[in-house]
Amino acid sequence: MAAPTTRQYPKQNPAFPQYWTDGRKDVGVYNDKYLPGRFFSRRDMNLLGSVNAELFSDIIEVVVQVFKIALSETNVNIYGESVSSQGKMFYPAIDLTCLAEREDITGENGSKFGPDRNQNVVFRFRERDCIITNFFPELGDIVLYNERFYEMDNVVQEQFLGGHPDKSWSLIVNTHYTRLSKLNIVQRQT
Numbered sequence: 770m771a772a773p774t775t776r777q778y779p780k781q782n783p784a785f786p787q788y789w790t791d792g793r794k795d796v797g798v799y800n801d802k803y804l805p806g807r808f809f810s811r812r813d814m815n816l817l818g819s820v821n822a823e824l825f826s827d828i829i830e831v832v833v834q835v836f837k838i839a840l841s842e843t844n845v846n847i848y849g850e851s852v853s854s855q856g857k858m859f860y861p862a863i864d865l866t867c868l869a870e871r872e873d874i875t876g877e878n879g880s881k882f883g884p885d886r887n888q889n890v891v892f893r894f895r896e897r898d899c900i901i902t903n904f905f906p907e908l909g910d911i912v913l914y915n916e917r918f919y920e921m922d923n924v925v926q927e928q929f930l931g932g933h934p935d936k937s938w939s940l941i942v943n944t945h946y947t948r949l950s951k952l953n954i955v956q957r958q959t
Contacts, residue, residue: 814936818897825866825895833869833892834862834913835904836954856953859911863902868893869914874946888946890919893939896926906942911952918952919944 825831836859843851843858851857871890878884892912899905912919923943930936 814930817930821895822897825868825898829866829868831869831914832864832866835865835906836860836862836911836913837904838907838909838911856951857909859952859954862913863904865894865898865902865904867895871915886946888917888919890914890944890946892919892942892944894942896937896939899940906940911947911954912942912944918947918949918954920947920951 839858839860844855846852869890869892872888874886874888876884876886890912892914894906906921906924908921908924910921912921921942921944925941925943926937928937928939928941930938
């Protein structure tokens with residue numbers, strides 16, 4: 770999948786360099802000795818990366834749309850919350866391949882507003898795809914999967930090859946089913 774050419778969201782984010790630097794030496798350093806992985810060389814990483822890229826794009830083919838929250842375009846009240854009349858603003862969606870692990874939908878009878886539906890989904894994105902598209906998932910971003918919207922609760926970047934933190938492999942995102950009324954993405958009937 771090629772990187773998008775249109776402006777999706779701000780390309781320069783001060784938080785990005787801490788995640789995407791190739792020469793990260795802040796982790797895996799013990800005293801003055803850097804301990805590279807013995808069994809996962811750059812060649813091994815390239816082989817696993819190409820196999821995973823083919824697996825994600827040609828065999829599994831789960832493509833989701835991810836909406837990045839536009840903080841600079843979202844109007845907030847004095848408490849830093851989005852204004853309820855306008856809701857949160859999002860940049861246009863980008864397509865990413867992933868693995869999705871979903872739970873069953875559960876229903877609850879709410880006391881005031883009728884039944885409520887809950888579902889949690891865990892999305893696993895290839896870190897390389899996120900680097901290519903210049904996307905890093907953050908809390909509050911929205912994922913469109915199976916015609917439903919899911920809000921990101923937690924982002925885990927701790928799937929390391931060989932246990933070495935400098936060989937991060939994927940981003941694991943925990944989400945929950947969110948109401949369409951909370952979003953400012955789709956035009957709703959009034």
